[in-house]
Amino acid sequence: xxxxxxxxxxxxxxxxxxxxxxxxxxxxxxxxxxxxxxxxxxxxxxxxxxxxxxxxxxxxxxxxxxxxxxxxxxxxxxxxxxxxxxxxxxxxxxxxxxxxxxxxxxxxxxx
Amino acid sequence: xxxxxxxxxxxxxxxxxxxxxxxxxxxxxxxxxxxxxxxxxxxxxxxxxxxxxxxxxxxxxxxxxxxxxxxxxxxxxxxxxxxxxxxxxxxxxxxxxxxxxxxxxxxxxxxxxxxxxxxxxx
Numbered sequence: 001x002x003x004x005x006x007x008x009x010x011x012x013x014x015x016x017x018x019x020x021x022x023x024x025x026x027x028x029x030x031x032x033x034x035x036x037x038x039x040x041x042x043x044x045x046x047x048x049x050x051x052x053x054x055x056x057x058x059x060x061x062x063x064x065x066x067x068x069x070x071x072x073x074x075x076x077x078x079x080x081x082x083x084x085x086x087x088x089x090x091x092x093x094x095x096x097x098x099x100x101x102x103x104x105x106x107x108x109x110x111x
Numbered sequence: 112x113x114x115x116x117x118x119x120x121x122x123x124x125x126x127x128x129x130x131x132x133x134x135x136x137x138x139x140x141x142x143x144x145x146x147x148x149x150x151x152x153x154x155x156x157x158x159x160x161x162x163x164x165x166x167x168x169x170x171x172x173x174x175x176x177x178x179x180x181x182x183x184x185x186x187x188x189x190x191x192x193x194x195x196x197x198x199x200x201x202x203x204x205x206x207x208x209x210x211x212x213x214x215x216x217x218x219x220x221x222x223x224x225x226x227x228x229x230x231x232x233x
Contacts, residue, residue: 001173003155036219038156045226046156051211051219089156093217098170100146100158 004029004090004103011109012080020106022073022090028101030071034093037066037075041086050075077108085110113137113222115207120227127197131227133190133207138222141165141185144215147192149203150226159205160192161215170215175201197231204228 005023012018022029022037029035037050048057050066053073063078073092077084090103119131131147146161160181162169169181180193190207204226212218 003157032217034217034219038220040156045223046206046220047223048219048221051221057221091156091158091219095217097173098216099172100161102148102156102158105155 001027001094001097001099001101004092004101006088006090006103006106008104009107009109011111012077013111014080014082016080017076017078018080018108020075020077020088020090020108022075022092022103024071024073024092024101026071027096028092028094029068029073032093032095033068035066035068035073036091037064037073038089038091039086040089046089080110082110084108113209115209115222115224117205117207117224117227120205120229122230122232123197124233125198125231127231128193128195129197129229131192131194131205131207131229133224135188135190135207135209138209140183140188142213144210144213144218145181145183145190146208146210146215146220147181147190148206148208148220148223149201150206151200151203154203157203161210162190163215164213168214194229197229199231202229202231 040046147159207224208220209222211221
Protein backbone atom coordinates (compact mmCIF):
# COMPACT_ATOMS: atom_id res chain seq x y z
CA UNK A 1 0.00 0.00 0.00
CA UNK A 2 1.09 3.56 -0.57
CA UNK A 3 2.11 5.68 2.39
CA UNK A 4 -0.52 7.92 3.90
CA UNK A 5 -0.14 11.53 2.76
CA UNK A 6 1.03 14.17 5.24
CA UNK A 7 2.33 17.68 4.64
CA UNK A 8 6.12 17.71 4.61
CA UNK A 9 6.31 20.54 7.11
CA UNK A 10 4.16 22.65 9.39
CA UNK A 11 5.33 25.56 11.50
CA UNK A 12 3.93 27.81 14.17
CA UNK A 13 4.90 30.26 16.88
CA UNK A 14 4.97 29.33 20.55
CA UNK A 15 1.44 29.28 21.96
CA UNK A 16 -0.24 28.85 18.60
CA UNK A 17 -2.12 25.77 17.41
CA UNK A 18 -1.22 23.73 14.37
CA UNK A 19 -2.95 20.84 12.61
CA UNK A 20 -1.35 18.03 10.64
CA UNK A 21 -3.46 16.12 8.15
CA UNK A 22 -3.08 12.46 7.22
CA UNK A 23 -4.90 11.28 4.12
CA UNK A 24 -5.41 7.64 3.27
CA UNK A 25 -8.02 5.58 1.48
CA UNK A 26 -11.07 3.47 2.16
CA UNK A 27 -8.67 0.55 2.61
CA UNK A 28 -7.11 2.04 5.74
CA UNK A 29 -7.97 5.36 7.42
CA UNK A 30 -11.49 5.51 6.00
CA UNK A 31 -12.53 2.12 7.33
CA UNK A 32 -10.56 1.40 10.47
CA UNK A 33 -10.41 3.22 13.80
CA UNK A 34 -6.87 2.00 14.43
CA UNK A 35 -5.21 5.30 13.54
CA UNK A 36 -2.28 6.32 15.71
CA UNK A 37 0.21 9.17 15.79
CA UNK A 38 3.90 9.09 16.71
CA UNK A 39 6.29 11.82 17.73
CA UNK A 40 9.92 11.31 16.74
CA UNK A 41 12.67 13.60 17.88
CA UNK A 42 15.80 12.88 15.74
CA UNK A 43 18.17 10.64 17.63
CA UNK A 44 15.47 9.54 20.05
CA UNK A 45 12.95 6.73 20.12
CA UNK A 46 9.55 7.30 18.46
CA UNK A 47 6.72 7.75 20.96
CA UNK A 48 3.00 7.15 20.54
CA UNK A 49 0.97 10.27 21.33
CA UNK A 50 -2.46 9.25 19.99
CA UNK A 51 -4.05 5.86 19.40
CA UNK A 52 -7.44 4.68 18.12
CA UNK A 53 -8.06 8.00 16.37
CA UNK A 54 -8.23 10.28 19.43
CA UNK A 55 -7.11 8.52 22.60
CA UNK A 56 -4.09 9.75 24.53
CA UNK A 57 -1.76 7.33 26.33
CA UNK A 58 -1.05 8.02 29.95
CA UNK A 59 1.42 10.84 30.35
CA UNK A 60 0.76 12.51 27.02
CA UNK A 61 -0.13 16.19 27.22
CA UNK A 62 -3.72 17.30 26.65
CA UNK A 63 -2.29 19.75 24.14
CA UNK A 64 -2.30 16.86 21.67
CA UNK A 65 -5.69 16.00 20.19
CA UNK A 66 -6.81 14.19 17.07
CA UNK A 67 -9.82 13.32 14.95
CA UNK A 68 -10.88 11.58 11.78
CA UNK A 69 -13.27 12.44 8.98
CA UNK A 70 -13.67 10.11 6.04
CA UNK A 71 -10.26 9.14 4.69
CA UNK A 72 -8.41 11.91 6.55
CA UNK A 73 -7.13 11.91 10.10
CA UNK A 74 -5.83 15.04 11.80
CA UNK A 75 -3.53 15.82 14.71
CA UNK A 76 -3.76 19.18 16.46
CA UNK A 77 -1.09 20.54 18.77
CA UNK A 78 -2.37 23.38 20.91
CA UNK A 79 -0.26 25.86 22.83
CA UNK A 80 2.79 25.02 20.73
CA UNK A 81 6.02 24.64 22.72
CA UNK A 82 9.64 24.43 21.60
CA UNK A 83 9.76 20.82 22.81
CA UNK A 84 7.09 19.96 20.22
CA UNK A 85 9.60 20.48 17.44
CA UNK A 86 9.91 16.97 15.98
CA UNK A 87 8.78 14.69 13.18
CA UNK A 88 5.21 13.38 13.39
CA UNK A 89 3.88 10.26 11.71
CA UNK A 90 0.37 8.95 11.42
CA UNK A 91 -0.24 5.23 11.07
CA UNK A 92 -3.29 3.22 10.11
CA UNK A 93 -4.11 -0.46 10.25
CA UNK A 94 -5.41 -1.97 7.02
CA UNK A 95 -7.51 -5.04 7.61
CA UNK A 96 -7.79 -5.66 3.88
CA UNK A 97 -4.14 -6.67 3.82
CA UNK A 98 -3.53 -7.16 7.57
CA UNK A 99 -0.73 -4.63 7.62
CA UNK A 100 0.07 -1.14 8.84
CA UNK A 101 0.79 1.88 6.72
CA UNK A 102 2.59 4.94 8.02
CA UNK A 103 2.26 8.48 6.81
CA UNK A 104 4.98 10.29 4.91
CA UNK A 105 5.87 12.27 8.01
CA UNK A 106 5.59 15.95 8.95
CA UNK A 107 8.37 18.06 10.35
CA UNK A 108 7.03 20.52 12.90
CA UNK A 109 9.04 23.68 13.40
CA UNK A 110 8.45 26.09 16.26
CA UNK A 111 9.35 29.55 15.02
CA UNK B 112 10.04 -0.06 32.49
CA UNK B 113 9.80 -1.61 29.04
CA UNK B 114 13.17 -2.10 27.41
CA UNK B 115 13.80 -3.36 23.89
CA UNK B 116 17.37 -3.85 22.72
CA UNK B 117 18.07 -4.64 19.11
CA UNK B 118 21.26 -6.19 17.80
CA UNK B 119 22.58 -7.77 14.63
CA UNK B 120 22.69 -4.79 12.31
CA UNK B 121 25.67 -4.78 9.96
CA UNK B 122 27.02 -3.92 6.52
CA UNK B 123 26.20 -6.74 4.10
CA UNK B 124 26.40 -7.28 0.37
CA UNK B 125 23.28 -7.49 -1.78
CA UNK B 126 21.85 -10.99 -1.88
CA UNK B 127 23.25 -11.96 1.51
CA UNK B 128 21.38 -12.72 4.73
CA UNK B 129 21.27 -11.19 8.20
CA UNK B 130 19.37 -11.95 11.40
CA UNK B 131 18.28 -9.22 13.77
CA UNK B 132 17.55 -9.91 17.42
CA UNK B 133 15.62 -7.97 20.02
CA UNK B 134 15.84 -8.71 23.72
CA UNK B 135 12.85 -7.61 25.76
CA UNK B 136 12.45 -6.85 29.45
CA UNK B 137 10.17 -4.96 31.79
CA UNK B 138 6.89 -6.56 30.67
CA UNK B 139 5.29 -9.98 30.24
CA UNK B 140 6.71 -10.71 26.80
CA UNK B 141 4.31 -13.48 25.80
CA UNK B 142 1.26 -11.31 26.49
CA UNK B 143 1.97 -9.02 23.56
CA UNK B 144 2.39 -9.00 19.82
CA UNK B 145 5.66 -7.64 18.49
CA UNK B 146 6.61 -5.90 15.28
CA UNK B 147 9.54 -4.62 13.26
CA UNK B 148 9.41 -1.11 11.80
CA UNK B 149 12.20 0.38 9.69
CA UNK B 150 13.36 3.81 8.67
CA UNK B 151 15.66 4.35 5.72
CA UNK B 152 18.13 7.24 6.12
CA UNK B 153 16.29 10.50 5.61
CA UNK B 154 12.99 8.72 4.99
CA UNK B 155 9.84 7.94 6.92
CA UNK B 156 8.75 4.97 8.99
CA UNK B 157 7.72 1.72 7.29
CA UNK B 158 6.05 -1.24 8.99
CA UNK B 159 7.94 -4.42 8.10
CA UNK B 160 6.38 -7.35 9.96
CA UNK B 161 4.33 -8.36 12.97
CA UNK B 162 3.82 -11.51 15.03
CA UNK B 163 1.15 -12.32 17.58
CA UNK B 164 1.76 -13.24 21.20
CA UNK B 165 2.17 -16.96 20.61
CA UNK B 166 4.11 -16.79 17.38
CA UNK B 167 1.57 -18.72 15.35
CA UNK B 168 0.35 -15.77 13.29
CA UNK B 169 2.48 -13.28 11.43
CA UNK B 170 2.40 -11.01 8.40
CA UNK B 171 4.69 -8.92 6.27
CA UNK B 172 4.82 -5.80 4.17
CA UNK B 173 4.73 -6.57 0.46
CA UNK B 174 8.24 -5.14 0.11
CA UNK B 175 9.73 -7.95 2.24
CA UNK B 176 7.25 -10.79 1.82
CA UNK B 177 9.01 -14.02 0.84
CA UNK B 178 12.41 -12.69 1.91
CA UNK B 179 12.01 -11.85 5.63
CA UNK B 180 10.80 -14.10 8.44
CA UNK B 181 9.76 -12.92 11.88
CA UNK B 182 9.89 -15.23 14.88
CA UNK B 183 9.94 -15.10 18.65
CA UNK B 184 11.28 -17.06 21.60
CA UNK B 185 8.88 -16.45 24.47
CA UNK B 186 10.89 -18.48 26.96
CA UNK B 187 13.89 -16.22 26.56
CA UNK B 188 12.03 -13.03 25.60
CA UNK B 189 13.54 -12.51 22.19
CA UNK B 190 12.15 -11.32 18.88
CA UNK B 191 13.95 -12.07 15.63
CA UNK B 192 13.92 -10.97 12.02
CA UNK B 193 15.62 -13.25 9.50
CA UNK B 194 16.39 -11.22 6.40
CA UNK B 195 17.34 -13.07 3.21
CA UNK B 196 18.11 -11.88 -0.32
CA UNK B 197 18.87 -8.43 0.98
CA UNK B 198 18.60 -5.48 -1.39
CA UNK B 199 20.10 -1.98 -1.22
CA UNK B 200 16.59 -0.63 -0.58
CA UNK B 201 16.49 -2.63 2.66
CA UNK B 202 19.11 -0.27 4.10
CA UNK B 203 17.52 1.26 7.20
CA UNK B 204 17.38 1.48 10.94
CA UNK B 205 15.26 -1.44 12.13
CA UNK B 206 13.20 -0.83 15.25
CA UNK B 207 11.88 -3.57 17.50
CA UNK B 208 8.40 -2.49 18.57
CA UNK B 209 5.97 -3.73 21.21
CA UNK B 210 2.31 -3.78 20.27
CA UNK B 211 -0.34 -2.71 22.76
CA UNK B 212 -2.25 -5.99 22.48
CA UNK B 213 -1.80 -9.70 22.03
CA UNK B 214 -2.67 -9.63 18.34
CA UNK B 215 -0.72 -7.59 15.83
CA UNK B 216 -3.94 -6.88 13.97
CA UNK B 217 -5.67 -3.66 14.89
CA UNK B 218 -3.41 -2.21 17.53
CA UNK B 219 -0.76 0.43 17.98
CA UNK B 220 2.91 0.51 18.91
CA UNK B 221 3.46 1.56 22.50
CA UNK B 222 7.18 0.95 23.03
CA UNK B 223 10.13 1.17 20.67
CA UNK B 224 13.75 0.09 20.81
CA UNK B 225 16.57 2.39 19.77
CA UNK B 226 17.07 0.58 16.48
CA UNK B 227 19.89 -1.25 14.72
CA UNK B 228 21.34 -0.17 11.39
CA UNK B 229 21.35 -2.49 8.42
CA UNK B 230 23.34 -1.35 5.40
CA UNK B 231 23.11 -3.31 2.17
CA UNK B 232 25.86 -2.33 -0.23
CA UNK B 233 28.57 -3.86 -2.35
